[in-house]
Amino acid sequence: MSNRLFNVFQVGYDPEADSYPAWLVRQPYSHLLPSVVAPGTPIAYLKEDIRSKFGFQKDCVVCTGTTDSIAAFLAARVSQTGNAVTSLGSTLAIKLLSNTRIEDSRFGVYSHRLDDKWLVGGASNSGGAVLRQLFTDDQLEKLSEQINPFEASPLDYYPLPKAGERFPVSDPNLSPRLLPRPENDVDYLHGILESIARIEAKAYGLLKELGASQVKEVFTAGGGAKNEKWTKIRERVLGLPVSRAIQTEASYGAALLALKGAQQNIL
Numbered sequence: 001m002s003n004r005l006f007n008v009f010q011v012g013y014d015p016e017a018d019s020y021p022a023w024l025v026r027q028p029y030s031h032l033l034p035s036v037v038a039p040g041t042p043i044a045y046l047k048e049d050i051r052s053k054f055g056f057q058k059d060c061v062v063c064t065g066t067t068d069s070i071a072a073f074l075a076a077r078v079s080q081t082g083n084a085v086t087s088l089g090s091t092l093a094i095k096l097l098s099n100t101r102i103e104d105s106r107f108g109v110y111s112h113r114l115d116d117k118w119l120v121g122g123a124s125n126s127g128g129a130v131l132r133q134l135f136t137d138d139q140l141e142k143l144s145e146q147i148n149p150f151e152a153s154p155l156d157y158y159p160l161p162k163a164g165e166r167f168p169v170s171d172p173n174l175s176p177r178l179l180p181r182p183e184n185d186v187d188y189l190h191g192i193l194e195s196i197a198r199i200e201a202k203a204y205g206l207l208k209e210l211g212a213s214q215v216k217e218v219f220t221a222g223g224g225a226k227n228e229k230w231t232k233i234r235e236r237v238l239g240l241p242v243s244r245a246i247q248t249e250a251s252y253g254a255a256l257l258a259l260k261g262a263q264q265n266i267l
Contacts, residue, residue, distance in 0.1 A: 015101075016101055020033060039064045040257040040260045042063050042261045043064055044061070045059070045062070046061070046062055070119065071250035071253030072087070072221060072253055073095050075247040075250065075256065076248060078219060079097070080097065082096075083218075085245060086218055086221070087221045087222040088223060088225060089224070090129040091126070091129065092124040093124075096207055098212040099117060107168065108166050120207055120212045122167040123166065124167050125161065126158070129161040130161045130178075134178075134188075143186050144227055147229045149230075149233045153194040155180075155191025155192075156177075157178050157191055158177040158195065159177075159195055168199065168202045168206040178192070193229075197233050197238065198237055201239075218241070218242045220243065220244050220245060226244075231243070
């Protein structure tokens with residue numbers, strides 16, 4: 001599994017054509033453009049002095065890497081079209097494995113190449129940051145235990161830590177909507193968690209509208225993945241299987257990438 005290096009996007013590399021555009025190649029400085037290989041590609045053996053200093057084996061191979069968010073996706077071992085990873089951290093970020101490449105600057109949606117597929121992503125400003133503004137970690141845990149995730153909340157919010165949203169709604173002036181606040185904090189938290197789940201559902205729906213593959217299953221990373229009641233709420237709202245990814249650390253994904261490179265070592 002691999003995506004094209006993000007830094008070459010910024011100098012015009014086209015991951016679909018797998019080349020720089022013709023106009024750029026014709027420039028007198030084109031020889032300075034970096035060569036592009038897929039992440040996980042073995043590029044050299046480790047230098048002798050470094051190998052000896054840290055005790056690596058003689059056949060230790062250096063492979064190209066990737067971004068931290070892509071490495072985290074790889075850690076979840078998602079490989080089927082329609083599988084997705086939602087990261088519930090300070091913000092709500094989603095990545096969907098699609099047969100189709102999607103690029104839409106209106107919503108900050110872009111795609112990384114992943115072998116013969118595309119990793120389509122976007123991020124909402126909603127998420128854990130707004131929860132931390134309203135509740136302590138202890139409150140979140142205790143209140144969540146009292147929520148019935150199979151019962152829909154009648155409250156309709158748009159939880160944001162401050163004004164401004166980028167995806168699935170593009171509005172830099174969108175104000176947070178967290179009122180009315182019920183007297184019961186359990187009901188209030190239930191309403192917020194369910195409202196964030198609706199944003200997540202709308203986000204995946206938007207990717208479908210833009211031409212991405214239909215999401216079939218969602219794996220969860222980030223701090224919010226620990227909240228089992230929220231997982232059940234999201235499963236009901238999304239109408240999809242939702243589970244916690246066994247591995248979510250970017251370092252684990254990077255190790256998988258290196259393992260792949262080592263297995264296909266052609267140096």
